[in-house]
Every structure is written in C-alpha cells, then in structure tokens.
Amino acid sequence: xxxxxxxxxxxxxxxxxxxxxxxxxxxxxxxxxxxxxxxxxxxxxxxxxxxxxxxxxxxxxxxxxxxxxxxxxxxxxxxxxxxxxxxxxxxxxxxxxxxxxxxxxxxxxxxxxxxxxxxxxxxxxxxxxxxxxxxxxxxxxxxxxxxxxxxxxxxxxxxxxxxxxxxxxxxxxxxxxxxxxxxxxxxxxxxxxxxxxxxxxxxxxxxxxxxxxxxxxxxxxxxxxxxxxxxxxxxxxxxxxxxxxxxxxxxxxxxxxxxxxxxxxxxxxxxxxxxxxxxxxx
Amino acid sequence: xxxxxxxxxxxxxxxxxxxxxxxxxxxxxxxxxxxxxxxxxxxxxxxxxxxxxxxxxxxxxxxxxxxxxxxxxxxxxxxxxxxxxxxxxxxxxxxxxxxxxxxxxxxxxxxxxxxxxxxxxxxxxxxxxxxxxxxxxxxxxxxxxxxxxxxxxxxxxxxxxxxxxxxxxxxxxxxxxxxxxxxxxxxxxxxxxxxxxxxxxxxxxxxxxxxxxxxxxxxxxxxxxxxxxxxxxxxxxxxxxxxxxxxxxxxxxxxxxxxxxxxxxxxxxxxxxxxxxxx
Numbered sequence: 001x002x003x004x005x006x007x008x009x010x011x012x013x014x015x016x017x018x019x020x021x022x023x024x025x026x027x028x029x030x031x032x033x034x035x036x037x038x039x040x041x042x043x044x045x046x047x048x049x050x051x052x053x054x055x056x057x058x059x060x061x062x063x064x065x066x067x068x069x070x071x072x073x074x075x076x077x078x079x080x081x082x083x084x085x086x087x088x089x090x091x092x093x094x095x096x097x098x099x100x101x102x103x104x105x106x107x108x109x110x111x112x113x114x115x116x117x118x119x120x121x122x123x124x125x126x127x128x129x130x131x132x133x134x135x136x137x138x139x140x141x142x143x144x145x146x147x148x149x150x151x152x153x154x155x156x157x158x159x160x161x162x163x164x165x166x167x168x169x170x171x172x173x174x175x176x177x178x179x180x181x182x183x184x185x186x187x188x189x190x191x192x193x194x195x196x197x198x199x200x201x202x203x204x205x206x207x208x209x210x211x212x213x214x215x216x217x218x219x220x221x222x223x224x225x226x227x228x229x230x231x232x233x234x235x236x237x238x239x240x241x242x243x244x245x246x247x248x249x250x251x252x253x254x255x256x257x258x259x260x261x262x263x264x265x266x267x268x269x270x271x272x273x274x275x276x277x278x279x280x281x282x
Numbered sequence: 283x284x285x286x287x288x289x290x291x292x293x294x295x296x297x298x299x300x301x302x303x304x305x306x307x308x309x310x311x312x313x314x315x316x317x318x319x320x321x322x323x324x325x326x327x328x329x330x331x332x333x334x335x336x337x338x339x340x341x342x343x344x345x346x347x348x349x350x351x352x353x354x355x356x357x358x359x360x361x362x363x364x365x366x367x368x369x370x371x372x373x374x375x376x377x378x379x380x381x382x383x384x385x386x387x388x389x390x391x392x393x394x395x396x397x398x399x400x401x402x403x404x405x406x407x408x409x410x411x412x413x414x415x416x417x418x419x420x421x422x423x424x425x426x427x428x429x430x431x432x433x434x435x436x437x438x439x440x441x442x443x444x445x446x447x448x449x450x451x452x453x454x455x456x457x458x459x460x461x462x463x464x465x466x467x468x469x470x471x472x473x474x475x476x477x478x479x480x481x482x483x484x485x486x487x488x489x490x491x492x493x494x495x496x497x498x499x500x501x502x503x504x505x506x507x508x509x510x511x512x513x514x515x516x517x518x519x520x521x522x523x524x525x526x527x528x529x530x531x532x533x534x535x536x537x538x539x540x541x542x543x544x545x546x547x548x549x550x551x552x553x554x555x556x557x558x559x560x561x
Contacts, residue, residue, distance in 0.1 A: 072464075088483045
C-alpha cells in the first residue's frame with residue numbers, strides 16, 4: 001500500500017451542482033516529490049487543503065501511512081502561498097512556535113537548536129532575530145519553509161510557495177529546497193504553475209484538467225536523473241520532450257476531459273518516448 | 283529634533299503668548315468704571331481691596347491659583363478644602379477601578395463573541411442599543427440599586443468603558459488572518475495556547491485601540507459623574523469652586539483635566555505602539 005492514497009476525492013459546494021473536481025485518484029510513495037499542475041480554478045489548492053486537513057472534501061478518502069486523514073495535524077507540514085508568518089514574532093520565534101508545538105516536552109535549548117538548524121539550512125542564519133516585515137518576499141518564504149521542515153513532518157505540502165517571487169529569487173530557493181529535500185528524503189506534494197519548476201523538482205507531475213468536474217488527466221513521470229540541476233537539465237533532450245508534453249497539455253488538452261469512466265489516470269513517460277510516437281500509448 | 287520640530291514648537295509658543303496677551307487685554311478693568319473716592323472707601327469698609335475681582339479673571343489670577351494649588355497639592359482640610367492631588371487621586375482611582383472591571387468583562391466576552399459568529403449576531407442588537415446610551419443616564423439606576431455614590435461613579439465609568447473595548451475586542455478577534463489560524467491548526471496548537479499566542483497578539487492592536495477610546499470616554503465622563511455625585515474628585519472640585527464663584531480655580535481645574543487626559547491618552551498610545559506590528 002502506498003504511503004499516501006487519495007481515492008475518489010471530490011469537492012462540491014452547496015448550491016453548485018457541478019463539483020469543482022471529482023474522481024481524483026493518486027498515490028504518493030515515501031520520499032517522493034510530486035507536483036500538481038493545472039489551470040486556476042481546477043481545485044489544486046482545495047486538494048492540498050484536504051491533504052492538510054484544513055478543508056473537508058465532499059467525497060472520497062485520503063489515507064496517509066495507513067491512517068485516514070481527518071483534520072490538520074503535525075504529521076503534515078504546510079508552506080502557505082502567503083508565507084503566513086506571524087509578524088509580531090521574530091524569524092526564529094516563528095520557527096520555534098512550530099517546534100514547540102511539535103515537541104512540547106523539549107527544553108528551551110533543544111527548541112532553539114532545532115529552529116536554528118533549519119533556518120541555517122535555508123540560509124537565514126544571519127536573520128534569526130529580525131521581524132518578518134524587515135525581510136524580502138523570498139526570505140519570508142524561506143522562513144515558512146524552515147518552519148514546515150523543522151517539525152519533521154511525514155509529508156510536506158507546498159501551496160505554490162514561489163508564486164509571488166521574482167525569477168532570480170525563485171531559482172535560488174528552488175535549489176535550496178531541492179538540497180533540503182534530498183538531504184532529508186522528505187515526501188513532498190507541491191502546487192505550482194511553473195512547468196520548469198515542476199520538472200526540476202518532481203519525480204512525478206499530476207496534470208489536472210480544467211474545472212468544473214476537473215480530474216487528474218495524466219500522471220507524467222519525470223525520467224531525468226535525480227541529480228539534475230537547474231543549470232544542466234536543459235541540455236538533456238528528455239527535458240524538452242517532457243516540457244513540450246506539459247505545455248501542450250496546459251495549452252490545448254486540459255480543456256478536454258479525459259476518457260470518462262477511467263478510474264486511474266494514465267501514466268506517461270514523455271521523456272522516453274520517441275518524438276513520433278503518440279503520447280498516449282499506455 | 284529636526285528643524286521642522288523647532289519651527290512648530292516656536293509657532294506653538296507664539297500662539298500661546300498671543301492667546302495670553304489677548305486674554306490679558308480683554309480682562310483689564312474698564313476705564314469707564316472709574317471709581318470715586320467714596321466707592322473706594324466703601325469697598326475698603328466692606329473688607330475688599332480696591333481691585334475687586336469682577337468679571338472674567340485675567341491670566342495672572344490663574345497663575346496665582348496655579349501656584350497656590352501646586353504649592354500644597356496634598357492638603358486635606360475637610361471635605362471642601364482638599365489639595366488638587368487628592369482630588370485627582372480620587373478621580374483616577376474611580377476611573378482605574380471602573381476601567382479595570384470593564385477589561386475583566388470586555389476582554390473575555392469580546393473573545394467569545396469574536397470567535398463565535400452566532401453569538402456575535404445574537405448579541406449585536408443589545409450592544410447596538412446599549413452603546414449609544416449616555417453613561418450618565420445610568421446614574422439614577424445605579425444610585426438606586428447600589429445606594430453608594432462612590433460605587434455609582436465607578437459603575438458609570440465601567441459602563442462607558444465596556445462598549446468600545448467589547449466591540450473592538452470582538453472585531454479584532456473575529457478578523458485575525460485566516461492564514462495564522464491555519465498555521466495554528468496544522469501545528470495542532472491547543473485552544474488556550476492558540477488564544478494567547480496567536481489570537482491575542484494578532485488582535486492586540488485593535489483591542490488597545492478600543493481601550494484607548496474607552497479611557498478617553500471614561501475621563502470625559504468622570505468629571506460629569508463627580509459633579510453629580512459630589513464628595514470628592516476633580517469633577518466635584520470644579521463644581522465646588524463654581525459654587526464659590528472662584529473662577530480662577532475652575533480654570534485651573536480645567537487645565538489639570540486636560541493635562542491628565544492627555545497623559546492618559548499618551549500612555550495608551552505608547553501601549554499601542556508596543557503591541558503593533560507591520561505585516
């Protein structure tokens with residue numbers, strides 16, 4: 001049984017007969033990095049919030065590590081789109097707030113050490129005692145990431161964490177995230193709008209069709225070696241095949257719902273396909 | 283201090299001097315009321331000096347009153363001759379106790395109302411009706427039920443302080459950013475810890491604003507309340523000096539009320555700065 005199992009997840013709002021999404025099925029293995037891509041309004045954030053336990057789906061089940069997900073918990077760390085730092089606390093106090101919630105029995109020194117360790121990991125060792133208002137957008141988001149990592153959750157959920165950042169900052173933080181994820185073997189589920197970001201970071205990419213009645217139309221396996229970096233991955237011909245496949249989907253195929261009645265979305269490996277071959281052989 | 287600061291300070295000083303000058307000129311004894319020798323004699327016989335205090339007192343009279351009062355602020359020669367510090371002490375004590383009682387009620391209740399939309403809506407009509415009532419309108423009811431003028435004064439301060447605090451607390455608590463609450467939820471923070479570590483600091487600036495408004499109103503109301511119930515306090519002092527027709531003392535008291543009110547407001551402004559945050 002997979003580490004995380006999502007079965008027939010659906011979300012409908014009362015008074016709206018067409019559900020935002022339905023029949024959403026996917027799994028995550030331990031240590032896997034999975035991105036979800038789709039146009040706005042297809043319910044990505046709702047899926048993530050359901051995984052976090054912050055929202056309840058109107059149908060379907062989520063099981064993580066053999067247990068049903070019902071409500072938020074410390075076994076899942078969330079990085080919010082708007083960083084959600086508490087502005088009255090310093091950087092380290094924000095992280096310590098999480099650490100203390102996770103291990104209430106820890107001594108002051110232990111809490112401090114844990115918070116410092118993760119803040120240094122994201123390169124904020126020099127800004128421990130600053131207030132969030134004094135930090136740039138990228139630094140704030142780093143604090144958010146450190147806070148989520150510091151509680152050592154079983155799964156990390158990132159809701160488009162770099163959406164508001166400029167391209168340069170985004171690149172550096174992606175590298176940092178990649179390093180930390182590889183060092184900690186963290187299981188990650190992440191929403192993004194950025195195709196390159198998805199290819200760089202993930203093992204698999206879930207492609208969602210447009211809502212209403214959105215579903216996961218395809219699961220794309222990123223067959224580039226795990227050691228890929230931002231600087232060399234675009235020299236690999238597979239990168240462009242995957243990239244083109246994703247962009248094609250977003251531009252033309254996402255509007256068109258996939259074969260109805262199919263419970264599990266097809267898995268494709270566009271990186272390995274011969275260009276001439278039809279993308280959907282499976 | 284910047285140059286602008288000095289300029290504004292200088293302008294304030296000039297305006298103040300002009301004000302004093304106009305006041306001085308306007309309150310000079312009129313030339314037409316030249317007194318005859320006989321009238322002077324009569325005045326002397328009546329035990330009053332040649333310069334009789336008629337009409338609005340000139341600024342130097344106020345100066346004298348200030349010196350007299352400040353030279354012995356703690357005197358206590360019976361109910362009608364207490365030093366200004368003693369009177370202020372009584373007023374501040376009433377305001378302090380009434381205000382503290384209001385905090386004890388408004389903070390927890392505001393928290394509950396703010397966290398429960400149902401209670402918010404259910405209690406809103408009552409608050410809306412009770413809020414605009416002049417606190418002094420409660421006085422007869424308070425005197426009748428409490429039967430103690432001092433406690434009635436405290437009650438009036440309590441009732442006027444409670445509304446702004448209650449409304450602002452509820453508003454602040456109800457409008458804590460969802461993100462912060464979600465952070466607390468994902469971290470499984472216990473309710474009490476969440477209230478103290480997340481909601482309270484998030485709502486603190488709004489709550490403090492409510493307290494500052496309350497304190498402003500309380501200080502306005504205490505003067506009127508003490509005029510009504512009498513006995514002690516700065517309000518009673520004003521009323522008593524008015525009955526003595528000692529206008530310099532009344533003006534002195536007005537000055538003191540203004541200064542103390544300003545100090546109280548500054549204190550709360552400082553507290554506000556202490557808990558405010560920038561996002």
